[in-house]
Amino acid sequence: EPEVTQTPSHQVTQMGQEVILRCVPISNHLYFYWYRQILGQKVEFLVSFYNNEISEKSEIFDDQFSVERPDGSNFTLKIRSTKLEDSAMYFCASHGADEKLFFGSGTQLSVL
Amino acid sequence: QQQVKQSPQSLIVQKGGISIINCAYENTAFDYFPWYQQFPGKGPALLIAIRPDVSEKKEGRFTISFNKSAKQFSLHIMDSQPGDSATYFCAASIRSNYQLIWGAGTKLIIKP
Numbered sequence: 001e002p003e004v005t006q007t008p009s010h011q012v013t014q015m016g017q018e019v020i021l022r023c024v025p026i027s028n029h030l031y032f033y034w035y036r037q038i039l040g041q042k043v044e045f046l047v048s049f050y051n052n053e054i055s056e057k058s059e060i061f062d063d064q065f066s067v068e069r070p071d072g073s074n075f076t077l078k079i080r081s082t083k084l085e086d087s088a089m090y091f092c093a094s095h096g097a098d099e100k101l102f103f104g105s106g107t108q109l110s111v112l
Numbered sequence: 113q114q115q116v117k118q119s120p121q122s123l124i125v126q127k128g129g130i131s132i133i134n135c136a137y138e139n140t141a142f143d144y145f146p147w148y149q150q151f152p153g154k155g156p157a158l159l160i161a162i163r164p165d166v167s168e169k170k171e172g173r174f175t176i177s178f179n180k181s182a183k184q185f186s187l188h189i190m191d192s193q194p195g196d197s198a199t200y201f202c203a204a205s206i207r208s209n210y211q212l213i214w215g216a217g218t219k220l221i222i223k224p
Contacts, residue, residue, distance in 0.1 A: 004155070031210065043156065043201060043214040056211050091155050099144055099210060103155030 002026040006092050006104035013082055014112055021077045021107045023092030032075045033093040033101070034067065036060070043091070049075065082111045114139060116204050118215025126223050131189040133218045135202035138183065142204040146212070147176065147187045150199045159200070160187070163207075192222045 005024040013019050025032050034046040048055040049067055066078045075094075079086055089106045117136045125131045135145075143164055148156035162169045162176040162185065169176045175188040189196055202215040 033210075035212075042216045043203075043212075045211050045213070048211060058211075093155075095210070099146070099161065099205075099207070100158055101146075101210070101212070103148075103157065105153070105155050 002102070004092055004094055004102050004104035006090075006107050008107060009105065010108045010110070012110045012112065015084060016081050019079050019082055019109065021079075021090050021092075021109070023075045023077075023104055024073050025075055025092065025094030026096075026102055027073070029094035029096045029102075031055075031095050032067075032069070034077045035091045035093060035103075036088040037091065037106075038088045046077070046090075079109075082109075084111050087111045114213050116202060116213050116215045118202050118218060120218060121216065122219040122221070124221045124223060125192045127192060127194060129192050129222075131192045131196065131220055131222070132186060133200050133202070133220070134184065134186045135204075135215050136182075136184045137204050137213075139204070139206075139213075140183070141206050142213075143207050144205045144210075145176070145178065145185050146203050147174075148201045148203065150201065150217075156201060189220075192220075194222045194224050196220060197222045 007022045032049040037043045045058050047057045047061045064080045068076050091106045092104045093101045095101045146161035147159045149159045150156045160171050160174045173190045178185045199217045199219050201217045203212040205212045
């Protein structure tokens with residue numbers, strides 16, 4: 001079965017550093033998302049991306065966050081200056097014409 | 113109004129029993145209601161989803177019951193098996209934007 005691939009699986013960084021989380025969505029999908037899940041809390045929507053631009057973003061997705069599709073396969077989330085409260089599991093997801101959203105296994109980000 | 117409330121927080125069911133998880137929402141604009149299953153260390157995986165034009169949807173041992181007037185929907189797992197032990201999330205979205213609003217999750221344990 002096709003899958004969404006995320007790298008790295010774990011990322012440890014110092015507060016104030018920039019991080020880039022990488023995702024390879026399913027190849028024929030056109031809609032891409034980032035969600036995050038703080039330990040023990042609910043999954044939260046961050047941003048949706050379609051046709052090379054942001055479709056929707058949540059209040060969490062402030063100026064410190066950006067997304068990019070630098071080539072035909074990768075979809076990245078950049079956090080410019082990480083804060084302690086950015087520590088979470090970040091999930092990339094994608095879907096095609098239907099609403100069946102496929103999630104990657106996530107990147108556990110720890111900000112020290 | 114954007115919240116989706118999920119209960120119970122945790123649930124223990126004997127093997128072969130029926131597991132029932134409930135969700136309630138406020139926003140009447142929601143028109144897509146999926147359930148996700150998440151195993152430790154993995155991303156959420158779509159289990160089953162329903163639209164408000166039907167009151168029930170069944171796929172194998174999994175059934176969604178939907179009550180539009182009460183703004184509630186529930187997941188029923190028949191003949192629960194130890195392999196069903198996972199965290200289950202309900203979610204809701206407005207179809208036009210696919211921005212999922214998630215419940216807090218239910219940790220389900222099936223006792224052999």
